[in-house]
Amino acid sequence: MKVHVVGAGLSGSEIAYQLAIRGLKVILHEMRPSKMTPVHKTSYFAELVCSNSLKSDSIKNASGLLKRELELFGSLILRVARNCAVPAGKALAVDREEFSKQVTHVIRESGIDIVIEELRYIPDSKEDIWIIATGPATSDSFASWLREKVGHNMYFFDAVSPIITADSIDYSVVFRADRYGIGNQDYLNCPMNEYEYDRFYEALINAEVLPVKDFEKDLLFERCKPIEDIAKSGKRSLLFGPMKPTGIIDPRTGKQPFAVVQLRKENLDETLYNIVGFQTRLKWGEQRKIIRLIPGLEKAEIVRYGVMHKNIYINSRKVLDPFMRLKNDRKIFFAGQITGVEGYLESVASGLYVALNVYRISKNQEPLELPKSTMTGCLLNYILKGTDTTLQPMYANYGLMGPANKNREEVAKTALRDLENFLNYSQWKEGGIRENTVKGF
Ligand SMILES: Cc1cc2nc3c(=O)[nH]c(=O)nc-3n(C[C@H](O)[C@H](O)[C@H](O)COP(=O)(O)OP(=O)(O)OC[C@H]3O[C@@H](n4cnc5c(N)ncnc54)[C@H](O)[C@@H]3O)c2cc1C
Incomplete structure (x- = not known):
């Protein structure tokens, strides 16, 4: 079984790396630099298109808890970010060029087949798994193909109320x-x-x-x-x-x-x-x-906060199953901002969840849902199962985890304990023993 990852952004790079170090045959499709998006400026993978901040590192802040969860997963993106950190008070900010360069280097050294070409559609294939992680600036022709696949359950910009x-x-x-x-x-x-x-x-x-x-x-x-x-x-x-x-x-x-x-x-x-x-x-x-x-x-x-900007994403509530694959084509998974999560690390978190289940499926194991006590679990639960049938993109926040007046440190402690147990049960960590194939990572 081969796994095709489409888009070497924050999410796709993480997925490709995690599956490759677990011994899966991975083909990563990225169109830059042969075709650029309106927001990316370089040919590096995992480019940060705007701020160089990955937000707060404090556990009392949702982004801080998300980072601890990514660390438990063994996230490459977070490890590289810490490697390239620049002083930024309580936030984790990075030297953006160094960050993307290092991610690109690791991906290129991880035994992943890289295809630099715009993917316009996904060919019919019975055996291979496809993971779409083309992000908010998905190319027009691929977006048109996607539109045929998901019908009207696709958005081209956000119009979010606070x-x-x-x-x-x-x-x-x-x-x-x-x-x-x-x-x-x-x-x-x-x-x-x-x-x-x-x-x-x-x-x-x-x-x-x-x-x-x-x-x-x-x-x-x-x-x-x-x-x-x-x-x-x-x-x-x-x-x-x-x-x-x-x-x-x-x-x-x-x-x-x-x-x-x-x-x-x-x-x-x-x-x-x-x-x-x-x-x-x-x-x-x-x-x-x-x-x-x-x-x-x-x-x-x-x-x-309210926003209105260009952002291509699908209505995951309508078209995806709980494991983020198309309900009508279970060989196609989605990850990253195209699913309705918003933000650099939120995109990485969704990618790790998809990678975990693709890895399990490759071993003929049942896919698993994340505990709802975790930040990642709550965020994905929101985008996959929220009250409204339309979907407004969402970033990590403690409001997703129950009443806001709960003690955040306690909530975080429970989240990390449950995630640790989940990762052990899912055998995710055992899969990562081929890690350190690239010097320093
Ligand atoms: C203008 C703008 C500003 C933003 N500012 C911030 C911010 O300050 N902080 C923050 O946390 N988030 C910000 N975001 C959101 C952030 O960009 C995303 O959360 C994050 O990059 C999403 O990761 P991803 O992997 O889903 O997509 P991306 O990182 O965008 O990666 C998608 C990749 O897919 C490639 N691709 C697209 N179509 C194809 C195709 N057909 N074939 C092959 N490859 C393709 C692209 O070239 C790209 O490399 C911003 C987004 C935009 C648009």
């Missing part, structure tokens, strides 16, 4: 109610009087937005407008759009508020809520200020 933790909402102000009293009281409502609305509006129209990149211009805003653009079209425009109060009665006053911001459940555990209709391109600091002007959200803990 997500906050349920615990950080002030329930003495926010109330449950349905418009015209029709529904199951699924929505939370933040009421605003005219003064509060004016203050919010002024802050919103004067807030700084992120610049639109050239390659995003024609794709963005075809379908939905950012909230700041709706606001700029007229002072009352929000009252007929995302802040419409019609039919919503505040039970404490018996009256309809001047404006209402609605919150919708984001996950089955009801630990997260998204702010309905607040997709935005505001800078993160501005989002924080503006959200905290909403009555009841003065102390909101934002676990996911």
Whole structure:
């Protein structure tokens, strides 16, 4: 059995390496430099396309726990990152060129067959396994083929509203109610009087937005407008759009508020809520200020900021099984940002999960699901099984792991213990004994 990995980004490089050191025959397909993406600048594998920071290294932060989990898996990407670290306070930041160079070197020395060519489609094959890890800038022709494979369950840009933790909402102000009293009281409502609305509006129209990149211009805003653009079209425009109060009665006053911001459940555990209709391109600091002007959200803990940018990904909830393979073609797996996870290390984590199960399948063992007590398990559970049938990309955050007021150190301890047991049970670690084939790694 051969394993083809498509895309030598963060996720694909990790997968190819892990399977190769476990003795599988791996073919890695990467199109750069023969064809570049609009965001990559080099021919190196695992290029960091934007920030050189892999975020916080503290266990109290979701990225810190994710890093510990990747370490337990034996992640190559994390090992190289630590090798190339530059001082960055509590964050793990790297010398980006050195990082990508080292990953490329290890991959090239690991007995992996490398094909530098754009893959336009996956040929029919009964024996081989394919893992698609072509990322947010998947090439157009491959994206067209993919679209035929998954139908409408594919997105070409993000339009994500901010997500906050349920615990950080002030329930003495926010109330449950349905418009015209029709529904199951699924929505939370933040009421605003005219003064509060004016203050919010002024802050919103004067807030700084992120610049639109050239390659995003024609794709963005075809379908939905950012909230700041709706606001700029007229002072009352929000009252007929995302802040419409019609039919919503505040039970404490018996009256309809001047404006209402609605919150919708984001996950089955009801630990997260998204702010309905607040997709935005505001800078993160501005989002924080503006959200905290909403009555009841003065102390909101934002676990996911709103974004609108080009990002090719599939609706994993609809098309993938729990092991991240296509429901209608179990020889094709997906990993990395194309599955709806977002971020460098989140992409690596999803790749490790796929690699583990491909390795097990190669030994005729059943695939396994990750424990839901781990950060990686919760993140993948979210993208594969969230409440909504549409999927908004998500990065690692503690809100995915249950009530936000739980002791994070305890949550992290349990996660790492359970992951360690899982990795032993799955025989993943035993598989890695061929490691250190490349000097220094
Ligand atoms: C503009 C931008 C800025 C970002 N900034 C950040 C940030 O600051 N921090 C952060 O954590 N995340 C950031 N991200 C997200 C980050 O890029 C991804 O999370 C991460 O790179 C995804 O890893 P991946 O392996 O899924 O995809 P990638 O790392 O993008 O790798 C995919 C690979 O597939 C190759 N490929 C594509 N199509 C084909 C094809 N048809 N045939 C062969 N090869 C192909 C590409 O050349 C690429 O090498 C950003 C994304 C974008 C688009």
